[in-house]
Amino acid sequence: MISSRALKIVNLATVTHEKVAEEQGLQNCETNNNNEYTKRQFVASRVEQIPIKRTRERNSERRSKRQFTNHYSFEVNGLKVVVCKNFFLNTLCISQQTVDTALLKKEGGLVTPNKRGKHTPSNKISEAVRNGVRSHISKFPTYESHYSRKKNQKEVLGDANVPNKNIAKKWLYSEIFNYEYNYSFKTPDSDTCDICDKYKIQLQESSIEERTTPQEDYERHLTDDKKVLMIDPQKCLPTPELHNSQSFYFLKFWTYNLTIHDSTAQKYFCMMWDESVAGRGGNEVASCLLKFVSSYVPETTEQLTIWSDNCPSQNRNVQMIMCYEWIFKLKQSLKVIIHKYLSREHTHLEVDGDHSVIERERKKIPQLRIITPWDWQQVVRLCSTKNPFTVVNIELEDFVDFKKLCEGPNAPFIMKKTSEDSEPFLISKIVHFEVRQDSPGMVFFKTAFDDNNFRKLDLNRRLRRSASTSILENLHQIRDSTRPISTKKYNHLQQLLPWVPNVFHHFYKNLPHGDGGEDSD
The missing domain is CATH 3.30.420.10 (Ribonuclease H-like superfamily/Ribonuclease H)
Incomplete structure (x- = not known):
């Protein structure tokens, strides 16, 4: 678990606790940590960049690149109180990088808001494509499953004249199908009756009133x-x-x-x-x-x-x-x-x-x-x-x-x-x-x-x-009496006994058999 931030007490040479109370520092810290934009705006408003007045040349080949001096301050009881950088950073529990970022984004006295996540991604799936998938799934005929072992021949539509922008990916189709619909696929029937299929379609497309009569007949x-x-x-x-x-x-x-x-x-x-x-x-x-x-x-x-x-x-x-x-x-x-x-x-x-x-x-x-x-x-x-x-x-x-x-x-x-x-x-x-x-x-x-x-x-x-x-x-x-099996089948069953537990050997050894026995297919 990450511990909450706390006010850091530092040694102060020029600023006393009477000027900026500890409670004021804690209040500022808690207030400005809630939102990244608000925190940057507060930091930028309390740091003033003043052009440097003079430059001391210590080395002619290596001159300082600093153009501004940062002045840090707090507002206490309506008064502006200047503090040192150490006190400012520790009171707000921030780093120097936070101050530099806030000043960098400051334009005309206000910090520009974060623009990330505010625009539509170029690869985002349009809602029209999603609605097209939903419309297609909704057209599936629903019926109770039944058993069929025979092979099935499928007919598929060609892909000519289909704009690429309207094509839904397989993962998108699966996501909508699995999470938005309570459907499952089955193998199409391969042995159905033409007349039954015609009546089934008519029943599916009929209204509730039109279904009343056959439903009553069925219940009767x-x-x-x-x-x-x-x-x-x-x-x-x-x-x-x-x-x-x-x-x-x-x-x-x-x-x-x-x-x-x-x-x-x-x-x-x-x-x-x-x-x-x-x-x-x-x-x-x-x-x-x-x-x-x-x-x-x-x-x-x-x-x-x-x-x-x-x-x-x-x-x-x-x-x-x-x-x-x-x-x-x-x-x-x-x-x-x-x-x-x-x-x-x-x-x-x-x-x-x-x-x-x-x-x-x-x-x-x-x-x-x-x-x-x-x-x-x-x-x-x-x-x-x-x-x-x-x-x-x-x-x-x-x-x-x-x-x-x-x-x-x-x-x-x-x-x-x-x-x-x-x-x-x-x-x-x-x-x-x-x-x-x-x-x-x-x-x-x-x-x-x-x-x-x-x-x-x-x-x-x-x-x-x-x-x-x-x-x-x-x-x-x-x-x-019991129906005998053929001698050939009986002999085959005896050869299977090594893979049969001993307790069941008696059953197979005592099966009725004879030359006149039958081999059921």
Whole structure:
């Protein structure tokens, strides 16, 4: 800490303390230290430069250059009191340089003020450039982020005819963007729908009054009697998860995750199992959906809408239709189940964002080693603290064979190739179908979203009532025992054991395997 200035007492030969009191000196010191310009003005007013009266030549070759003699004084009780230089400097706690500077800047009795910082720097960024940056940032469209892995092609404007004086530097743009706006960039979507993008722009440019009607429709849609789900399997999760170079070439044991995004309640569910329990075909996806509906769909729900992609082996198949017919038996309150498939131009689902969260958070916790399928479940549980994922472990007995409901002479349903209008029925062509509680066995479908009317497909088999009832009362498991993996994969897993802790060796050594086992890709 710098100590404050204090009055210095000096030996005085010609001036006594009665002429200039110590209190007067302290007052002058405190007053004139507040401002540099005021201090210089005071010093210049108390020092008088008088031309020298005579010059004593001590050496003819070296003459004195002094032209003035400084007279120092204070004003005490309205009287001018002349003091010596020593007393003057020590009373004001200044140096000789301060006196010389004040006299140098004295013009016409007044000290010229300091001119530093009073003019606009030649390299200062004009306010017009700053406003141009703000105007450009304000035009950015804002929207919620979504997940996209595909590449993006950018279009940029040329730099022709742009005056150099109006170009903002990168650092200036970053400064305004980071400190004046609460924005962040995202990668542009590469798989959006043309129609959706058009409506999105119209909504962004509409007024508050124009948005009222669609907002009310949306809120009316989010009621307890309606639920909207989006389902999609995540890519296969390797187990164990190893990063050394040798393990890259070995077959891995796969863990599966079917994510169900409940957009009505804004909740996320991960139905997880491993390949020794079941595969990931149509029966498995339908079984997970049945498990979810029986556990998490409230009895007040009357309409269930499901969105998925077009994968025929998982979502676009007869097993899904049979699953919905079975759900009506469990949920009497449900009136209609609607399944919609994404169009070719529109392949994005919110559930893709859920998968990106899992992948991103996995990278943030590298200390958590993935050795068994249960470790993947723990990773998913830790992904989000604000709105955590609900992990449901799917057991062997949860997987049932829905295809049995339309196979065999005693099955209650039969898969037909012709609709009621005598047109060929191809499940690969439908984009929207419904099954209804009051019309068992009937499928109402569309092959284009803009179709005005539903076409009908009757799947009911003409059977004795007793046979039909007995089939509907029982569903058989896909298999009664665990699903074996191939001998090749089993041998590869054994070669990975040196990089697996000993406590988990028992799990991999006891995996079911055989020549007839399957290698899931």
